[in-house]
Amino acid sequence: MLQWHDIDDDQLIKLAKDGEAEAFGELYERHVNAVYRFLYARLDNSMDAEDFTEEVFLRAWNSVPSYRERGVPFLAFLLIIARNVLIDHYRRNGRSPQQVTIEDIQLRDTNPEPGEVTARNLKHDEIRQALTKLREDYQEVLVLRFLNDLSPNETAKVMNRSTGAVRVLQHRAIVALRKTMQKEEHEQRI
Amino acid sequence: MNKEFDEALQSCLDLIRGGRETIDSVVALYPEFADELRAQLEIATWLTASGPALDPRPGFVSASRRRLVSRIQMESQPAAPPPITISERLGQFFSIQKVAPVAFVLVLMLFLFVSGTVVSASQKAIPGDGLYSVKLTLEQIALATSLDEENDAELQIQFVENRLSEVQALIVEERYEEVAETIQEYEEQVSETLETIKEVSDQNRFLAYDLAARLDGILAEQKSILAILSQNAPESIGLNITRVWVVSEVVKLTAQDIANIVPPPPAPPPTATPVPLPTRTPRPSPTPAPTQPPEPTPTNTRKPPTAVPPTNTPVPPTNTPLPPTNTPVPPTNTPVPPTKTLVPPTNTPVPPTNTPVPPTNTPVPPTNTLAPPTAAPTEAPPPTRTPTQVTVSEPTTTP
Numbered sequence: 161m162l163q164w165h166d167i168d169d170d171q172l173i174k175l176a177k178d179g180e181a182e183a184f185g186e187l188y189e190r191h192v193n194a195v196y197r198f199l200y201a202r203l204d205n206s207m208d209a210e211d212f213t214e215e216v217f218l219r220a221w222n223s224v225p226s227y228r229e230r231g232v233p234f235l236a237f238l239l240i241i242a243r244n245v246l247i248d249h250y251r252r253n254g255r256s257p258q259q260v261t262i263e264d265i266q267l268r269d270t271n272p273e274p275g276e277v278t279a280r281n282l283k284h285d286e287i288r289q290a291l292t293k294l295r296e297d298y299q300e301v302l303v304l305r306f307l308n309d310l311s312p313n314e315t316a317k318v319m320n321r322s323t324g325a326v327r328v329l330q331h332r333a334i335v336a337l338r339k340t341m342q343k344e345e346h347e348q349r350i
Numbered sequence: 351m352n353k354e355f356d357e358a359l360q361s362c363l364d365l366i367r368g369g370r371e372t373i374d375s376v377v378a379l380y381p382e383f384a385d386e387l388r389a390q391l392e393i394a395t396w397l398t399a400s401g402p403a404l405d406p407r408p409g410f411v412s413a414s415r416r417r418l419v420s421r422i423q424m425e426s427q428p429a430a431p432p433p434i435t436i437s438e439r440l441g442q443f444f445s446i447q448k449v450a451p452v453a454f455v456l457v458l459m460l461f462l463f464v465s466g467t468v469v470s471a472s473q474k475a476i477p478g479d480g481l482y483s484v485k486l487t488l489e490q491i492a493l494a495t496s497l498d499e500e501n502d503a504e505l506q507i508q509f510v511e512n513r514l515s516e517v518q519a520l521i522v523e524e525r526y527e528e529v530a531e532t533i534q535e536y537e538e539q540v541s542e543t544l545e546t547i548k549e550v551s552d553q554n555r556f557l558a559y560d561l562a563a564r565l566d567g568i569l570a571e572q573k574s575i576l577a578i579l580s581q582n583a584p585e586s587i588g589l590n591i592t593r594v595w596v597v598s599e600v601v602k603l604t605a606q607d608i609a610n611i612v613p614p615p616p617a618p619p620p621t622a623t624p625v626p627l628p629t630r631t632p633r634p635s636p637t638p639a640p641t642q643p644p645e646p647t648p649t650n651t652r653k654p655p656t657a658v659p660p661t662n663t664p665v666p667p668t669n670t671p672l673p674p675t676n677t678p679v680p681p682t683n684t685p686v687p688p689t690k691t692l693v694p695p696t697n698t699p700v701p702p703t704n705t706p707v708p709p710t711n712t713p714v715p716p717t718n719t720l721a722p723p724t725a726a727p728t729e730a731p732p733p734t735r736t737p738t739q740v741t742v743s744e745p746t747t748t749p
Contacts, residue, residue, distance in 0.1 A: 179426055181422040181423045182419060185415045185419040188414075188419075189411060189415055192406065192411050192414070193406065197401060200404045200406075206407065210414070218421070280403050283404075286400070303397075306363075306401075307400070307401045312356065327353070331390070334389075335389075338393050341393075
């Protein structure tokens with residue numbers, strides 16, 4: 161019996177265009193982690209990341225009928241939507257990141273083990289602390305290239321730039337991040 | 351940063367992700383980029399290794415997928431009509447489409463009832479009442495919708511009577527402040543009515559006379575009532591009522607004027623009984639002289655004065671004066687000559703006498719007396735002519 165996971169993205173997209181919600185659910189499960197990472201790396205708490213993730217897929221469902229005309233992979237299509245959701249979020253709340261307390265983090269992540277939650281949150285905070293000192297496009301190219309594992313070509317489509325521009329941007333972003341981390345390490349030693 | 355370095359970086363990352371290589375091992379593959387490649391690989395591997403820390407919490411994906419699919423399915427289904435509440439059911443029962451015709455009929459009935467009540471009540475209104483203006487408006491509407499002048503005159507006579515009735519009611523209710531104005535309106539109404547009656551007289555004098563007589567009768571009746579009512583009224587009211595009398599006199603005179611120009615009603619045709627001509631006692635009349643016609647005098651009756659020319663022939667019931675003639679004509683059933691009295695014309699013919707009457711040249715002038723014609727034959731003097739016989743000449747037949 162044919163299962164949802166036996167169908168490739170193109171077939172699922174075609175079924176979703178015909179209104180098959182379960183097909184879109186399968187697409188959701190395949191790409192939700194990438195979307196969530198992209199959002200969570202740019203946000204200060206997982207609650208917003210979850211809300212925005214669902215919003216991204218709802219927008220994608222409404223935009224599925226026009227998907228093929230864009231000519232980009234489905235994940236790139238989703239990340240373009242996620243990028244717009246973030247832009248909308250920044251416009252609503254300004255550029256300043258939200259300050260989240262440890263109590264808030266523990267309240268919203270009750271299912272995992274406390275130790276695991278703490279480790280995850282510390283890692284998230286570490287990444288956020290490193291990225292937030294960079295320019296927006298540097299953050300974006302680093303997340304897309306190394307957290308979402310997109311190719312330079314896919315990253316270029318999401319960021320609406322040329323592939324060469326993405327390579328240059330990636331190089332400068334790594335150099336900037338390296339300097340930032342070295343500076344922090346130096347300050348910690350002092 | 352050139353393309354070769356980027357490809358070397360991407361190749362090294364793939365090898366490291368494969369789990370078989372480390373940073374040191376892959377950097378050795380690209381000695382020309384060793385330093386720069388190592389620096390970037392350290393950052394890239396750190397970010398890549400941090401990826402799982404940014405994955406959603408366990409349980410979120412499955413729960414979120416169910417919510418998403420349910421929401422999509424719910425939005426895809428056509429919106430079911432919301433349950434109908436009792437108030438909405440009542441609203442549907444009394445919907446506009448159902449209620450509108452009934453409401454229209456009810457409103458129409460209410461309008462007719464109210465307007466009918468108002469019209470009825472306004473007829474009893476007198477000056478100073480709230481509905482009095484409605485009464486006057488309805489009178490004007492009735493007048494405007496009248497089709498001919500005869501009807502106009504009849505309506506206006508009714509309005510004159512209304513004004514006088516209102517004056518009476520005001521005096522009875524001791525609302526004297528409205529009397530003067532009402533009498534003023536009465537005078538204006540009378541004036542308009544007389545004008546209309548005169549217009550009617552141009553078309554139908556008999557009808558005009560009837561209208562004037564009706565108006566005169568109404569005013570005479572109302573005048574006597576007002577005289578009684580004004581006895582207990584203030585002196586100023588008495589003066590106003592005097593105006594009513596003056597107007598009534600004017601109406602009376604006007605009615606008389608109209609009566610004067612109205613010709614008498616057509617007389618009945620002469621009776622079938624012809625007056626037999628005297629045959630056995632013909633009297634020659636060598637010089638028949640026309641009789642002296644009486645002076646036409648105006649009368650107060652409906653019969654206008656008719657000038658009768660001197661003639662020996664009976665005057666037919668026409669206004670056309672006939673030329674004198676010498677033809678002797680016996681007395682006939684001639685219609686009425688002018689008289690000063692109200693004596694109706696008599697159709698009594700003068701019976702022919704069997705006694706020969708001696709011829710005479712002296713014409714017998716007509717008399718204005720009220721004496722009835724004598725039926726008895728006489729020897730002499732000649733038979734007296736009744737007023738109904740304008741001129742009667744001697745028979746001119748020769749023996």
